[in-house]
Amino acid sequence: MSEFFGSVWWLIVSLGLLVTFHEFGHYWVARRCGVRVLRFSVGFGRPLWKRLGRDGTEYVVAALPLGGYVKMLDEREVEVPPDQRGEAFNRKPVGQRIAIVAAGPLANLLLCVALLWAMFLVGKPDSLPEVGRAEGIAAEAGFQPGDRILAVGERQIRTLTEAGIALATAAIDREPTPVRVRTVGGGERVRILPLDRPGLALDEERPFSSLGLVPAWPPVVAEVAPGSAADGRLRPGDRILALNGLPVHTWDQLAPMLQALAGADRPLTVLVERDGRRVSLPVSPRRVETERGPAWQLGVLAAAPEANALLRHGPLAAIPAALSETWRMTRDVTGMLWRMVTGQASLKNISGPITIARVANGSASLGPAWFLNFLAILSLSLCIMNLLPIPILDGGHLLYYLIELVKGSPVGERVLMAGQYIGLVLLAGLMGLAFYNDILRLGS
Structure with a gap:
């Protein structure tokens, strides 16, 4: 399956699942409260499939899979016969209306916990947060090759992915950040990253490289450049064990060892592990021009880091682990939203359907646990975004009902109409920014 069609397929699967759960939350609580549901739609636009249920609800799958809705009987929208007014949404007590509206985001929150439980049950492979090389500000802070990151600030770190998220947040906050590591010798040290230094250029989307931390990648060949020195010698999948008898433990060691050992008419002996055998x-490395000047090269590219860390729990232990992970992710998402509102974080972090589709496809290609993790993050994001106090979103409706609770009467029609227009403008602006960021990412 090509990347384009794969991305489209996994986008439809992801949004279809999350939207269905979200709308089912509204539907289920509305039915429990005695509200007549006229239509349950997954997607917008022209119906591709529809069926009338025994309960009188029309179930629809529509052409545009970027949302959905539950249409309830409401006197503000249609003329309601006197004998059905007791089933109208607007006739229900404000507490029931709050429950119906809040049920959608709550369904996404519960789905997030369930997806993370399944992820821990399956086991999510990741890489250990080990440092392969330190340069720039990381070298100044004392980071050494072989350091394993244990904590960033107060946040405990188990994997390379968690380290990346924590360091990206630290790069946004621009505060001196303590990083606790375990050294090669087995002792623990605290390295202080002076991220508050004036003029320090940091890329929050690439925290490792901008901080000068290079992960410890294994010396495994992913690709051999045609016509290069290694063409016909090394193969994809070869693990480089030694150069001229000197052991190679990480990919990062390879370049400096080549510069030290290579020379004109001086072939090197490369020991590799291939199919369980040592070869x-x-x-004979070739001297080529690079951005940093001439350098000796073999013409090979590195494979991705090893999956040497596995996040896995049994069925019971996975429950508290899923709840803890949901809480951590909630703090990350809400923290990022607040940083964007206050201007600390770039609005480039807002993503639209194109980026979501690409990430969905990439996560699915990494295996079921990574895709479950992606779905959990997306479900939680849908929950939080819908709770924002923006008119036309669930959070906007909840705000109206809370005002009604305080003042003892519903919000006026003029206020509702003004809120609808403001909400549409805000939502259109967010969607436009998201698409703009998506297009910029396509060109990068």
């Missing part, structure tokens, strides 16, 4: 190969 010794003579290779």
